[in-house]
Amino acid sequence: MHRFFSDSGSDALLEILRQSGDATAIYTGPEFRIQFVNDAMLTIWGKDRSVHGLTFNEALPEMEGQPFSDILNEVLNTGKIFEARDMAATLRISGNLVTSYFDFIFKPIVNAEGEVFSILHTAVNVTERMHAWKLVREKEDREQQINEELMAANEEYHVTNEELNETNNRLIKSISQKKELEEILRSSEKRMQDILETMAEGMGITDINGQMVYANPMAQQILGLCESDIKDRTFDDPRWQNLRLDGTPLPSEEHPMSVMKRTGRPVYDHEIGVQPPNREVFYISINAAPIFDKDGHFAGGIATFTDVTARRMILQGKDDFISIASHELKTPVTALKASLQLLQRSHHKLPDEARTRLLSQAMKSLEKLSQLIADLLDTSRMEQGYVKPERKAFTFRQLLEDCCSDLIQQTDVSIVFEGDVSKTIEADPQQIGQVVINFVTNAIKYAPGSKIIISAETTEYNELKISVIDQGPGIPQDKLAHLFKRYYRTDYRGQKFTGLGLGLYISAEIIKNHGGKIGVESEISKGSRFWFTLPL
Numbered sequence: 001m002h003r004f005f006s007d008s009g010s011d012a013l014l015e016i017l018r019q020s021g022d023a024t025a026i027y028t029g030p031e032f033r034i035q036f037v038n039d040a041m042l043t044i045w046g047k048d049r050s051v052h053g054l055t056f057n058e059a060l061p062e063m064e065g066q067p068f069s070d071i072l073n074e075v076l077n078t079g080k081i082f083e084a085r086d087m088a089a090t091l092r093i094s095g096n097l098v099t100s101y102f103d104f105i106f107k108p109i110v111n112a113e114g115e116v117f118s119i120l121h122t123a124v125n126v127t128e129r130m131h132a133w134k135l136v137r138e139k140e141d142r143e144q145q146i147n148e149e150l151m152a153a154n155e156e157y158h159v160t161n162e163e164l165n166e167t168n169n170r171l172i173k174s175i176s177q178k179k180e181l182e183e184i185l186r187s188s189e190k191r192m193q194d195i196l197e198t199m200a201e202g203m204g205i206t207d208i209n210g211q212m213v214y215a216n217p218m219a220q221q222i223l224g225l226c227e228s229d230i231k232d233r234t235f236d237d238p239r240w241q242n243l244r245l246d247g248t249p250l251p252s253e254e255h256p257m258s259v260m261k262r263t264g265r266p267v268y269d270h271e272i273g274v275q276p277p278n279r280e281v282f283y284i285s286i287n288a289a290p291i292f293d294k295d296g297h298f299a300g301g302i303a304t305f306t307d308v309t310a311r312r313m314i315l316q317g318k319d320d321f322i323s324i325a326s327h328e329l330k331t332p333v334t335a336l337k338a339s340l341q342l343l344q345r346s347h348h349k350l351p352d353e354a355r356t357r358l359l360s361q362a363m364k365s366l367e368k369l370s371q372l373i374a375d376l377l378d379t380s381r382m383e384q385g386y387v388k389p390e391r392k393a394f395t396f397r398q399l400l401e402d403c404c405s406d407l408i409q410q411t412d413v414s415i416v417f418e419g420d421v422s423k424t425i426e427a428d429p430q431q432i433g434q435v436v437i438n439f440v441t442n443a444i445k446y447a448p449g450s451k452i453i454i455s456a457e458t459t460e461y462n463e464l465k466i467s468v469i470d471q472g473p474g475i476p477q478d479k480l481a482h483l484f485k486r487y488y489r490t491d492y493r494g495q496k497f498t499g500l501g502l503g504l505y506i507s508a509e510i511i512k513n514h515g516g517k518i519g520v521e522s523e524i525s526k527g528s529r530f531w532f533t534l535p536l
């Protein structure tokens with residue numbers, strides 16, 4: 001065993017070390033016997049002076065399993081200084097195992113031969129610093145963690161942001177596409193609306209239950225109802241007062257919309273009558289087509305319709321005309337046949353007077369017949385535009401003398417002339433004569449017993465106006481507009497007047513061809529004034 005610091009100078013040095021605040025111990029020999037330990041070191045160890053002289057392991061049994069004995073051995077064997085920072089050591093202090101941290105040095109002390117005979121151990125308790133470091137590290141760790149979390153969140157945020165951006169772009173794109181589509185839709189809707197509103201046909205749409213849901217302006221005009229009134233009804237609402245063509249009420253199941261719904265197929269050009277409350281019956285031709293939804297189920301119907309009253313009236317007039325014409329032709333033919341048969345069978349037995357009467361009756365029937373045939377021929381020539389006036393200059397007096405003298409002689413009706421009949425006109429005398437004869441014969445026929453006035457006057461427009469005036473029963477106002485139409489005849493409460501209803505039509509055509517005007521004024525039970533004008 002080496003003596004350590006044997007002289008008094010050394011003792012003084014040891015004393016300095018003992019009192020030093022730096023923890024110091026000196027171990028000697030391979031067992032690391034504690035040769036010296038100061039109070040500062042004992043405080044660290046949590047031991048008292050009794051450890052002096054014990055080996056390292058004896059003094060600090062709790063160090064077993066910790067690396068210090070090994071390090072001491074290493075220093076002893078290699079002679080190399082060992083320095084440590086912040087190294088943990090667990091020591092039993094006041095009965096408790098306490099881990100503290102130390103900066104320490106194991107410094108080998110060598111003799112003159114270069115052998116290590118002692119190890120100087122100095123230590124500083126850096127637990128506080130370690131704690132501070134630990135706190136700093138923990139804080140740094142936390143910050144790091146927070147930073148990492150923040151970075152991850154930031155990353156996520158970036159990704160999300162990018163996704164959002166992308167979604168936003170897609171959204172903007174799809175909004176602009178939607179806007180474009182809406183614009184296309186709007187303009188096609190507008191086009192459709194314009195078509196529906198300007199269409200010459202009425203159009204109504206019904207839902208699956210037959211309830212009207214739309215009616216275009218023409219439908220409102222034809223039906224004489226506003227859209228809200230129409231939408232208040234089903235297609236077979238009894239308020240429409242729909243009729244069959246024979247005038248009987250139209251049952252719901254016969255309505256073209258019902259037929260279409262029942263069969264699921266379109267119905268074309270089906271005519272029905274409509275009797276509105278305060279109007280005359282009118283006729284419409286309906287096309288009914290089904291509407292199917294995307295699954296092919298019946299979803300409603302579209303009805304387009306036109307007012308065909310005029311067409312129907314012409315057809316009706318033609319039908320009436322054929323029956324009237326047959327009847328009108330049959331009457332004189334029967335009379336003619338009867339007269340001729342009688343003459344054929346018994347002319348040699350009949351007295352002269354009777355034969356003359358039969359012959360004149362036959363002649364009258366023949367004349368009547370040829371008049372009817374002439375009217376028919378005139379009408380068909382008029383329709384084809386073949387009747388051109390052959391104009392000549394004549395005075396109205398001459399015309400009346402030529403055409404009316406026979407008529408005046410044949411009838412006991414008084415016919416008087418008024419006004420200026422000496423004016424010269426340029427016209428077709430035969431055709432104008434026909435118009436005057438027609439007016440006069442009508443007055444004789446429809447105003448029996450009345451005086452007839454034929455008047456001529458010059459109008460402010462330099463025309464000659466001829467009127468035939470009677471004091472007969474007159475004509476209802478609502479009929480006046482129709483008198484000059486083809487086949488039109490008024491019904492005189494069962495009174496039977498023969499005629500084809502062509503005379504006034506032919507007259508109107510003649511006057512029109514002469515560039516004149518024709519008309520009638522009439523008042524019930526006061527009489528009528530039929531007139532025409534010719535340019536002078």
Ligand code: ADP
Pocket residue numbers: 438442443446447470472473474475483488489490491498499500501502503504505528
């Ligand atoms: P028609 O005499 O062959 O019936 P018209 O065309 O000459 O045909 O006359 C048309 C209709 O006008 C007649 O059916 C008659 O009802 C009416 N009418 C014509 N003239 C008179 C008149 N002077 N007074 C009353 N009704 C008349």
